[in-house]
Amino acid sequence: xxxxxxxxxxxxxxxxxxxxxxxxxxxxxxxxxxxxxxxxxxxxxxxxxxxxxxxxxxxxxxxxxxxxxxxxxxxxxxxxxxxxxxxxxxxxxxxxxxxxxxxxxxxxxxxxxxxxxxxxxxxxxxxxxxxxxxxxxxxxxxxxxxxxxxxxxxxxxxx
Amino acid sequence: xxxxxxxxxxxxxxxxxxxxxxxxxxxxxxxxxxxxxxxxxxxxxxxxxxxxxxxxxxxxxxxxxxxxxxxxxxxxxxxxxxxxxxxxxxxxxxxxxxxxxxxxxxxxxxxxxxxxxxxxxxxxxxxxxxxxxxxxxxxxxxxxxxxxxxxxxxxxxxx
DNA sequence: GTTAAATACGATCTTTTTTGTCGTATTTGA
DNA sequence: TCAAATACGACAAAAAAGATCGTATTTAAC
Ligand code: FES
Ligand code: FES
Numbered sequence: 001x002x003x004x005x006x007x008x009x010x011x012x013x014x015x016x017x018x019x020x021x022x023x024x025x026x027x028x029x030x031x032x033x034x035x036x037x038x039x040x041x042x043x044x045x046x047x048x049x050x051x052x053x054x055x056x057x058x059x060x061x062x063x064x065x066x067x068x069x070x071x072x073x074x075x076x077x078x079x080x081x082x083x084x085x086x087x088x089x090x091x092x093x094x095x096x097x098x099x100x101x102x103x104x105x106x107x108x109x110x111x112x113x114x115x116x117x118x119x120x121x122x123x124x125x126x127x128x129x130x131x132x133x134x135x136x137x138x139x140x141x142x143x144x145x146x147x148x149x150x151x152x153x154x155x156x157x158x159x
Numbered sequence: 160x161x162x163x164x165x166x167x168x169x170x171x172x173x174x175x176x177x178x179x180x181x182x183x184x185x186x187x188x189x190x191x192x193x194x195x196x197x198x199x200x201x202x203x204x205x206x207x208x209x210x211x212x213x214x215x216x217x218x219x220x221x222x223x224x225x226x227x228x229x230x231x232x233x234x235x236x237x238x239x240x241x242x243x244x245x246x247x248x249x250x251x252x253x254x255x256x257x258x259x260x261x262x263x264x265x266x267x268x269x270x271x272x273x274x275x276x277x278x279x280x281x282x283x284x285x286x287x288x289x290x291x292x293x294x295x296x297x298x299x300x301x302x303x304x305x306x307x308x309x310x311x312x313x314x315x316x317x318x
Numbered sequence: 319g320t321t322a323a324a325t326a327c328g329a330t331c332t333t334t335t336t337t338g339t340c341g342t343a344t345t346t347g348a
Numbered sequence: 349t350c351a352a353a354t355a356c357g358a359c360a361a362a363a364a365a366g367a368t369c370g371t372a373t374t375t376a377a378c
Binding site for chain 2: 001002003004005009012013016017035036037077090091092108109110111113114115117118121122125129134135136
């Protein structure tokens with residue numbers, strides 16, 4: 001999907017929070033819950049999934065918690081979104097059947113090409129946008145310019 | 160919202176269908192239903208809304224139907240989406256309270272700026288993309304290059 | 319070792335959103 | 349007058365999203 005729902009929101013909140021900490025310092029879900037009012041259980045599951053995928057590193061036990069496990073400058077927003085919500089898809093008829101595959105509708109749909117094209121545009125944009133950029137680079141670090149890809153919309157549409 | 164749901168899908172299907180017809184020629188919802196398998200009632204309501212907004216022109220009575228009422232090259236995808244789904248918003252916390260206004264979450268949310276920024280980017284892209292372009296320009300007509308706006312993401316983020 | 323605090327994870331329930339359907343009125347050409 | 353179409357409001361069904369519960373496991377501190 002394409003939208004920032006709760007899962008993605010909790011993920012971004014958590015990542016932004018953890019990014020501000022010293023390397024190695026852990027953040028518990030309880031901490032997130034009390035600081036931002038996010039529901040404990042729901043946020044907890046999000047962190048678990050992120051930890052499974054290596055975005056976070058989890059430390060169990062008494063003083064456990066999570067810390068950032070990957071360079072956020074190398075984690076695209078597309079990737080993060082896919083981890084939590086599945087393939088970025090602007091319409092339900094896209095995405096499930098293999099990568100950028102076929103549409104489902106009964107048989108005759110006259111807007112398959114346009115929809116796929118729009119979906120590809122959004123995808124490319126999300127793929128070129130790192131989570132670090134999205135959250136705002138904290139100190140220095142090189143700045144990029146995440147933008148929609150520059151090809152001609154029409155030309156691509158007939159490919 | 161941000162996604163191509165049924166309403167938007169029916170709208171695009173209808174518009175693409177009507178665009179292929181001679182000027183003044185009408186299209187009934189029944190015709191759309193049988194040609195594309197879209198549910199009559201749902202599609203009908205979509206066309207009614209589009210007619211209210213001037214995107215379509217409706218002709219009542221026995222041989223009535225709809226025809227395109229506005230130059231699709233001057234109708235942005237953003238506008239179409241807003242007519243049917245309300246303000247383009249990548250997250251629920253954006254859009255309802257006035258234009259690009261405040262977020263709702265309890266009080267403390269640390270990702271308001273990033274989310275608003277991402278939302279603005281998507282908005283600008285949708286606003287620069289005409290429905291004519293999206294559906295694929297049929298004959299000739301000047302071609303544009305709808306792309307995400309070119310400003311620096313970071314620079315804007317601090318504005 | 320026992321306890322407390324934290325993650326891990328499955329299952330379920332509730333709420334919200336989306337989608338479709340029904341009923342009825344109105345228009346208009348034949 | 350009838351048939352075919354749009355016009356709309358209200359409701360129902362289905363799907364998705366979100367939150368919660370229950371229980372197990374890990375680990376530091378006492
Ligand atoms: S069914 Fe995929 S665009 Fe219509
Ligand atoms: S509440 Fe709007 S971004 Fe968090």
